[in-house]
Amino acid sequence: MHEMSLAEGIREIVDEAVRTQRLGRVRTVVVEIGELSSVEPEALAFCFDEVMRGGPAEGARMEVVGVAGSGLCLQCHQTVAMHRLYDACPACGGYQLQPRDGMEMRVKEIEVE
Template identity: 40%
Template sequence: MHEMSITMSVIEICEGHAQGRRVTDVVLEIGALSGVVPDSIEFCFEACSKGTLLEGARLQIEIIPGIGNCVACAKHQPMSSLFDPCPDCGAFGLEIVSGQEQRVRELELE
């Protein structure tokens, strides 16, 4: 599962930063276009964090909305999937500006 490997790397990153301290809060940024299912991340986090410095930590997931740049009309447009056309001119192939994030934004340590 895709989310499993993402969660594992999140835990690895957090443990690296925590340097032996317990992690109480984790804030993740997940882009709406990243293909990652936040519910699955939460589920995997529960399972994978057991026995690590993140066990029992609160996980918050912030969804970053998808935004694409339309080259044809030089505008930033909202996107709900990777292959959305420009809502103004109908052009395909928008350049993704945001929405593909998968990163740890904040960590709180005990």
């Protein structure tokens, strides 16, 4: 399950921020999840709770902000909405979409008490 390693990555970022910015207890971690990142928000939330145990973000809430997927079609040169990787272009039906947005998962904000 790759959500576990993603959650561990989030913990590293959170721990680092708490250490370097001398933050208190973390209340909420806002995570951006791209539509094309193939990250399951529910699975990630589950791993998040597990991984944060014993750290400054134990019991913190993970808030998910979705990022819509989009891609550039190499066939008709339009930027189109993408909901899944390897989707066909909704404009021309071609299969040469190059993803642009919505590929990543990242920590957007850390809210502390």
